Amino acid sequence: MKLPAGFTHDALDELKRSIAVAVARDFTPQRIRAQILANLHRWQSQDSWVSAYDEWRELAQREDDGALYAAMLGSDENAVRLRQSMPFVGLLSQADVRKLNKEAAS
Secondary structure, eight states: OOOOTTOOHHHHHHHHHHHHHHHHHHSOHHHHHHHHHHHHHHHHHTTOOOHHHHHHHHHHHHTOHHHHHHHHHOOSHHHHHHHTTOTTTTSSOHHHHHHHHHHHHO
């Protein structure tokens, strides 16, 4: 995998966690779940599927806030792995994502 300019694997992991923190801060668990399920539905219909999406779908359908937040915000290996395929994209504005990218690169 080619990393964005100036990003190590650890920096990219931290950027993805920062995005997840912003989403968790700004949106309700119900809104996050709705975005996850909408994105997954669209991606599956486009044949854009990875195995982590099955796990995200199960998390979104379980309605267990603790499990959802653990996957989004955790520092364990499983959470880091799942954040590599974040299905809650689209909740933050492009300006917010650019700001987080800029902060992570500096």
